[in-house]
Amino acid sequence: MDTNNMHPVMKWVEYRLPVFSFLDHSLGTQYPTPKNLNYWWNFGSLAGLVLVIMIASGIVLAMHYTAHVDYAFDSVERIMRDVNYGWLIRYIHMNGGSMFFIVVYIHMFRGLYFGSYQAPRELLWMIGVFILLAMMATAFMGYVLPWGQMSFWGATVITNLFSAIPLVGDSIVTLLWGGFSVDNPTLNRFFSLHYLMPFVIVGLVVVHIWALHVHGSNNPTGIDVKSEQDTIGFHPYFTTKDLFGMGLFMMFFMFFVFYAPNFFGEPDNYIPANPLVTPAHIVPEWYFLPYYAILRAFTGDFLVYQVISLGGLLMDAKLAGVLAMFASILLLLFMPWLDGAKVRSCSFRPIMAMAFWIFVLDCLVLGYIGGKPAEGNFITIGQWATFYYFAHLLVIVPLVSRLERPRQLPDSINASVLKAAE
């Protein structure tokens, strides 16, 4: 960085702590970025934006919230009614959770389509999967805090899953609860951890971006940067593009905050928690529904269960469901090796592209089934969708990626941009 043209104060700081050249190399003119990134590449910066919004609004909410079973529900309502603009802060935080998952899911599907997880970005991708896991834990515990009916019963159902683990399961559940049922100690530790986890996510995000900056962004062609002609500075090109994307996203986000603030929520959570009354349907928040569907797909007569448990010998259906649910996310860690293709982007792998879109559809079906009661056709559809989810990751991706002959790749990123402009 040319320090000669700097303001004397900046120069003074730069000499002692090179923040300006650091910024310039991180998101400035000195960070070379593929010139062909499309708008799907906006979702990483959007996720960062939502994380900041969530932490800022959450810190203010914590100033007014009371983590006690007798006061939690009323303290949230006090925020809604008596704290200045409390309703705004709470609705931003509440809908921000949903926005975070929308943005991150699109970000991940973008990575899957364009092969962003492939060498040399395996660790970058894996850290991302851990960020998702951390987000899920944070969101789950946050949903418990208002201490409504869904908070309480959601917490009961999800924590009970751990009891399926052989030998230590019950002890783990007792540890999670801080007692022998979901109660005040549970609420207290969830509040504490809900405040801690976002900073763990921040740490993971720092490592995620660190790994990103080693080899830079992947791009829609999936081919490596070959010359300076292929790249442009992050600033001003992608700073302006990301800011424009943030404007669009904020309109989407704020529409829900101001005009449909309870759209993503469950009415039952406006009923104070009551351990004696079970809601008719216990459903998790929408972003957990696909995993919930996988969990519930494992009944005694589910063929996949029969196979993996050797006809029921190895484990019961509940444990199989819990394992499958965690496996559905943990398997993503292995994507870089499940996919054996030499070409990254599905734009040049038509069969893989088709498989990708069917997989997206399958995830949506799972989400739909997760919100329906476990009865009749919903069970059958959920089981087929669960089967397909794992078949895609374990069979279709490894086979198609190794057998499919990709289309002709462009000579360079620059060449592909010039061709598209014709």
Place this chain on the structure above:
Amino acid sequence: MKMNMMKTSAAALAFVATVMVSGTSFAAGDTPRAPAQNWSFNKLFGSFEPAAAQRGFQVYKEVCSGCHSMSLLSYRHLSQLGFSEDEVKAIAASVEVTAGPNDEGEMFERPGIPADRFKAPFANVQAAAAANNGKAPPDLSLMTKARVGGADYVYGLLVGYEEAPSGVEVPEGGNYNKYFPGHVIAMGPPLSDESVEYTDGTKPTLSQHAKDVTTFMAWAAEPEMEARKRMGVKVLLFLLVLTGMLYAVKRKVWENLH
């Protein structure tokens, strides 16, 4: 490449749409959904009709409050509905509340003040349950937010009492209601024509009572709604202009690349 972008964008839209559909609530069992009413406050920029909400408060005070608490509301909140300061004071003073302990350590009775919460009909949940066949009447502060169907459901329930269809057994102490999940509700028909005498000349029909008290309850559940919608317009207009300018900046910056 262009074609590909279109396809992917369409798929993304489909994703968001499906998320939205699956995000909405799931109605229980075979109970029909209460038909949608034309609520002024459900419109995108709509507000509560103050006269209806005031009449609704009268219905709550004279009928519902005999069994149902609204513990999240204070009398001072009523000024939002257009009650004057003196009127709010008078409404609050019309109930006796238990306060204290005083300097002697005794609890004592005093007339209510605007800062008091709405007085509950029963001392505690157990007392409420004991007086109502073992089941406490629910608090009404958040009712329109806490039920699938919201205000439509509350209104439907209030006017939905009817003779049980032949073959349906209604147990002792129960009542048949078209829109209550499972149809058998412990609460008897709370409202009928002329349950409450209106002072503003509005015709006191059952449906009018139900509409008014539902409006009042919708306000009680979301007292911030009008402020929220007003602010929303400003925020979205601001973002629209800002985003437009950001787009212009982006175009300008990228112009010399192509």
